Amino acid sequence: MTVTTELPGTNTPPEPRGRAAGLALLSVCLGYFMVLLDGSALNIALPSIQQDVHGTMSTLQWLVNLYTIPLASLLLSSGALADRVGSRKVFMWALSGFALTSLLCALSPNLGVLIACRALQGVAAAGVLPTTLAIIARNYPVLADRAKAITVWGATGGIALVVGPIGGGLLTQTFGWRSIFLVNVPVGAFALWLSWRYAQETERRMERSYDLFGQLTAIASLGLIVAALIEGGARGWTDPYTLVLGAAGLLSLLAFALVEKRVAAPMLPLAMFRRRAFSAAITAGFAYQFGAFGLQFIIAIFIEAQWGYSASEAGTFLLPFAVLLTIGTSYLNRRWKTRGMRWLLLVGSSIATIGTVLCLAAGDEKTWPILAIGFGITGLGGGILAPSINGAALAEADSQYSGIASGVLNTFRQMGLAVGVAVLGAILAGGNRVTDLRIDLAIGALCFLTVALLSRRHIHR
Known part of the structure; x- marks a missing residue:
């Protein structure tokens, strides 16, 4: 039998809050905008980064994929964590992490630090994305108002895709590639203040558990398989290093399937x-x-x-x-x-x-x-x-x-x-x-x- 534990005062939907709800919506839209903009703008800056750090094609692939791998692997677990501790709390911590890691990316002294910071940025993004809609639902209890808010949220994604290539190109050519990351810092700080000041917390549903072994094997399998594909292009598909990565990735994928089949509350x-x-x-x-x-x-x-x-x-x-x-x-x-x-x-x-x-x-x-x-x-x-x-x-x-x-x-x-x-x-x-x-x-x-x-x-x- 599953029991849902609710905190006092969280089981009754709040009344519509007008301006406060609008500012809460602005906070999650800014967070969503930053995460999407970061990806579309970075693609334009990749050749500039390659020249600056004397990188290769595999360097550029890692800059993109060490952001995408933790993002893909942690989305489900971030949703489960938000259910347990509250979406607003997870959103604020993730938004803080995204702004901080953006600053670290901009200040990276070498390629290794930049790639590591991109991975941490992907972890933070995984906490931002799944919490935005939950916060909107909490702050807009009336369905008609909620539908309008979700429309605004969706339009934000479209704007990010349009602004990303142009904005990324102009920033890179005018101020250098580091400016693409720096712009996230003030925007993230403003969105964080808005969510702290105006967003209401969501219900905490304690029935969802955290699948640690599933999470670890998911990250390992996706990371190793992608690594094999990247290194295969750089080293050759029959290179021992490529083959070891591929074999380890497939074994990790098998381990993930076995874990998910046997645990009581699987991540997937x-x-x-x-x-x-x-x-x-x-x-x-x-x-x-x-x-x-x-x-x-x-x-x-x-x-x-x-x-x-x-x-x-x-x-x-x-x-x-x-x-x-x-x-x-x-x-x-x-x-x-x-x-x-x-x-x-x-x-x-x-x-x-x-x-x-x-x-x-x-x-x-x-x-x-x-x-x-x-x-x-x-x-x-x-x-x-x-x-x-x-x-x-x-x-x-x-x-x-x-x-x-x-x-x-x-x-x-x-x-x-x-x-x-x-x-x-x-x-x-x-x-x-x-x-x-x-x-x-x-x-x-x-x-x-x-x-x-x-x-x-x-x-x-």
């Missing part, structure tokens, strides 16, 4: 994957993130390293992708939602595939319009896909796992990003950048085709 209940439609939606989320944001990573590097674009020019180049992705998410997906998730998934994946295939015609710098327009079309399809995948996963999840389904999807999407950066980055490091880019684009198109096939066969809503 394996039984939820018995529903084929849910498994298809989760796999689609992985494939989408692999293709869309793995390609964003390598295209940003390609146009700066191969075509000699400045950071601000690269940011402008990627703007159509971000803008059309936002339009697809905020306008087209909502306009067409009555047609059903399956239809949206098929349309979105088809558009993304067409855009990515169009990019294959790009080569020398004179073909830049083809790459810019093609990748913009990819973004439009991705914008239709992303919320449709979310909706399909939640709709197809078994009712007993409805609460954790969103966290599982977000985890798999972040895993897709990490693996996409590792695989596509390893290919781009092959030597012939134009040929390598085309191989990456072909793989990206296959990812979107995979989403289409999964949707056609398994999604029925």
Whole structure:
């Protein structure tokens, strides 16, 4: 029998609080904005960082993935921790950590310190993301007001994707790459003060336990597998170091599966994957993130390293992708939602595939319009896909796992990003950048085709 323990005064929804609720919403939107902006802005700054620290392609992959790996691995546990101690408390601690680690990234004296600080930044981001919606729900008890607040929260993500490339490029070119991290410090401090002053704490539900061994094996398996993919591109796929990393990663993955199968309260209940439609939606989320944001990573590097674009020019180049992705998410997906998730998934994946295939015609710098327009079309399809995948996963999840389904999807999407950066980055490091880019684009198109096939066969809503 499960008993829910509630603290005094937390079982009655608060009354609407007007201005205070609005400022609480501002605090979580700023936190959400910072986490998303950090990723999109950093992609533009990667070549500048590479030149400054004399790094390699594997250096850039680690800068992205040592942020993404802890973020992906800790999302579910952060949600469980928030249930036990309160979402506001976890959000404030995580936001403090994110601002502090951003400062440490900016002050890093060498590459090793920078990569370590990026990993800590990913840990902090894992505490920010899953707590924002819970804080909104607590501070907006009236459903109509809550829906409007969530719309504002969602729009914040779109704004971050648009501002990231342009802002990251301008900051990098004007003040250097360290400014991308420094800007998080005052914004984070302001958001922290707002949440401390105006946000109300959420209920504490004590029935969720912490799966320590599952957490450790999850981090180890994802980290080692991604390491094998990155080092395989740098050292060679038959290098003993690469093979040892790959074998250790697979053993850790097996250990994770055994732990999750045997513990009483698993971090990732394996039984939820018995529903084929849910498994298809989760796999689609992985494939989408692999293709869309793995390609964003390598295209940003390609146009700066191969075509000699400045950071601000690269940011402008990627703007159509971000803008059309936002339009697809905020306008087209909502306009067409009555047609059903399956239809949206098929349309979105088809558009993304067409855009990515169009990019294959790009080569020398004179073909830049083809790459810019093609990748913009990819973004439009991705914008239709992303919320449709979310909706399909939640709709197809078994009712007993409805609460954790969103966290599982977000985890798999972040895993897709990490693996996409590792695989596509390893290919781009092959030597012939134009040929390598085309191989990456072909793989990206296959990812979107995979989403289409999964949707056609398994999604029925």
